[in-house]
Amino acid sequence: MIMLMVWFETTRARLRTESGQATAEYALVLIAAAAIAVALITWATTTGTLRTFFDAVVRRVRSYV
Numbered sequence: 001m002i003m004l005m006v007w008f009e010t011t012r013a014r015l016r017t018e019s020g021q022a023t024a025e026y027a028l029v030l031i032a033a034a035a036i037a038v039a040l041i042t043w044a045t046t047t048g049t050l051r052t053f054f055d056a057v058v059r060r061v062r063s064y065v
Contacts, residue, residue: 044050
């Protein structure tokens with residue numbers, strides 16, 4: 001019984017540490033960055049902004065050749 005109590009206390013103390021908090025914060029930052037990227041790509045493809053941008057780049061490159 002004492003061994004079980006010792007194991008419980010050490011496990012509880014280990015769970016109270018903040019060692020996994022940094023990993024969770026990194027995961028949240030990555031999820032937020034992915035959401036912003038999806039929103040930006042969706043906006044750019046629905047408005048035709050990317051097509052206009054790449055057409056301008058191709059025209060400029062052709063003008064140098």
